[in-house]
Amino acid sequence: xxxxxSSERGTWNSKIGFILAAAGSAVGLGNIWGFxxxxxxxxxxxxxxxxxxxxxxxxxxxxxxxLAIGRRTQKNPVGALKALSKGNSFIPLIGYWGVxxxxxxxxxxxxxxxxxxxxxxxxxxYFFQFESAANYVGDLGNGLKNAVFTLFFMGLxxxxxTGGVSKGIERATKLLMPVLIGILFILIFYIFxxxxxxxxxxxxxxxxxxxxDGNLLLSAMGQAFFSLSLGMGALITxxxxxxxxxxxxxxxxxxxxxxxxxxxxxxLLVIPAMFVAQAGGVQIFNPETGALFSSVTLVFDVLPEMFxxxxxxxxxxxxxxxxxxxxxxxxxxxxxxxxxxxxxxxxEHGVNRKKASWIVGGFVxxxxxxxxxxxxxxxxxxxxxxxxxxxxxxxxxxVFLGYFWKSENALLELEQGNESIRDSGFYxxxxxxxxxxxxxxxxxxxxTTIWSFLT
Ligand code: PFF
Numbered sequence: 001x002x003x004x005x006s007s008e009r010g011t012w013n014s015k016i017g018f019i020l021a022a023a024g025s026a027v028g029l030g031n032i033w034g035f036x037x038x039x040x041x042x043x044x045x046x047x048x049x050x051x052x053x054x055x056x057x058x059x060x061x062x063x064x065x066x067l068a069i070g071r072r073t074q075k076n077p078v079g080a081l082k083a084l085s086k087g088n089s090f091i092p093l094i095g096y097w098g099v100x101x102x103x104x105x106x107x108x109x110x111x112x113x114x115x116x117x118x119x120x121x122x123x124x125x126y127f128f129q130f131e132s133a134a135n136y137v138g139d140l141g142n143g144l145k146n147a148v149f150t151l152f153f154m155g156l157x158x159x160x161x162t163g164g165v166s167k168g169i170e171r172a173t174k175l176l177m178p179v180l181i182g183i184l185f186i187l188i189f190y191i192f193x194x195x196x197x198x199x200x201x202x203x204x205x206x207x208x209x210x211x212x213d214g215n216l217l218l219s220a221m222g223q224a225f226f227s228l229s230l231g232m233g234a235l236i237t238x239x240x241x242x243x244x245x246x247x248x249x250x251x252x253x254x255x256x257x258x259x260x261x262x263x264x265x266x267x268l269l270v271i272p273a274m275f276v277a278q279a280g281g282v283q284i285f286n287p288e289t290g291a292l293f294s295s296v297t298l299v300f301d302v303l304p305e306m307f308x309x310x311x312x313x314x315x316x317x318x319x320x321x322x323x324x325x326x327x328x329x330x331x332x333x334x335x336x337x338x339x340x341x342x343x344x345x346x347x348e349h350g351v352n353r354k355k356a357s358w359i360v361g362g363f364v365x366x367x368x369x370x371x372x373x374x375x376x377x378x379x380x381x382x383x384x385x386x387x388x389x390x391x392x393x394x395x396x397x398x399v400f401l402g403y404f405w406k407s408e409n410a411l412l413e414l415e416q417g418n419e420s421i422r423d424s425g426f427y428x429x430x431x432x433x434x435x436x437x438x439x440x441x442x443x444x445x446x447x448t449t450i451w452s453f454l455t
Pocket of ligand 1: 025026027028029030031105225226227228229230232233234235333334336337
């Protein structure tokens with residue numbers, strides 16, 4: 001085993017490059033597919049409020065913690081926690097858990113990302129009236145077709161990760177993020193000219209607090225971790241490529257605001273779009289139970305219908321742009337999911353980047369083919385690795401930082417690039433959040449979940 005030196009690992013080229021790359025990791029299917037679906041599934045505005053609270057008082061402090069650990073050690077999550085473990089053999093397990101979550105989340109993430117590509121073709125075929133081709137690519141239950149698109153997407157992800165930090169990841173996200181935001185706004189302006197959109201707005205802004213229960217809390221917390229790319233060391237890894245001049249707290253604030261902002265904006269598109277589709281005759285909610293017909297496929301069931309109803313060249317153009325947008329957002333996230341296990345293999349096993357990317361990517365590819373054929377696995381993976389796994393990782397990182405590495409040591413790292421932080425009230429607040437509030441809240445929600453499983 002020959003661990004790599006930090007000079008071989010690469011660093012971000014610019015401040016904005018890092019923020020865009022980390023924001024690119026955060027903004028993805030979680031915002032555009034996950035968040036609106038969860039909002040619709042959990043009664044609307046009440047879920048949004050709890051979600052925002054989770055991002056602010058748990059996610060944001062944990063993000064600072066991950067970035068500090070990463071930059072301090074300049075290592076992947078396993079190496080980072082090993083370096084700070086003072087010989088304790090349990091601490092690095094947090095990093096191994098992150099690597100496992102990365103592999104497993106990526107294995108279904110690329111299947112859903114594959115659907116976004118398939119629907120670009122679906123919109124095209126529909127427009128040119130190649131009906132059977134459109135039905136073929138739009139059939140989410142077709143395992144073979146799913147596998148082909150999934151592997152294509154996985155290949156793209158591997159190629160970018162092979163390019164390394166600044167040439168691959170930074171360059172790709174710098175280009176893709178601004179395009180994404182622009183397209184999202186164009187679609188929102190369009191959707192509000194259509195019938196039914198206002199009803200969607202109502203769901204977004206009128207809270208029904210009776211929907212808040214243990215399940216909703218777990219979903220909101222899992223969604224916050226997933227959307228902010230926290231709990232599995234993705235931001236430890238991205239932090240490890242960060243130079244010492246960068247202000248971690250400020251960067252974390254930008255990334256959080258950006259991610260939450262895009263989720264809300266995506267919600268403002270997708271939720272009204274659901275109601276527009278409903279006004280056009282598509283069934284979204286089960287009239288008897290009031291629940292969604294399908295969460296995993298909702299965006300793909302409902303939105304193409306809407307684009308078809310709009311019809312003609314405009315409908316096709318909107319459809320294609322939307323799915324390209326979703327695919328691009330997914331790509332900048334899937335590269336960060338793959339980067340975690342790849343950085344682990346590079347750092348800890350001395351394998352070069354290209355080989356590591358293809359080996360790990362190939363392994364994930366195999367699992368993702370199984371998921372392509374057996375979509376019911378997605379629900380299980382979401383439950384185990386997103387909703388429980390990521391908050392569990394966040395809990396472990398908070399406890400590790402607060403009680404093992406100690407906040408005074410983290411402070412030394414945070415001071416680099418932010419000299420005045422020591423005397424600021426923010427530092428005291430952060431310590432309280434990371435040492436007490438975040439572990440207690442995450443612990444309570446996880447215990448409630450385990451309790452409800454057992455009873
Ligand atoms: N944040 C990504 C999204 O919202 O789609 C998904 C993700 C990326 C989760 C990286 C976790 C992670 F480490």
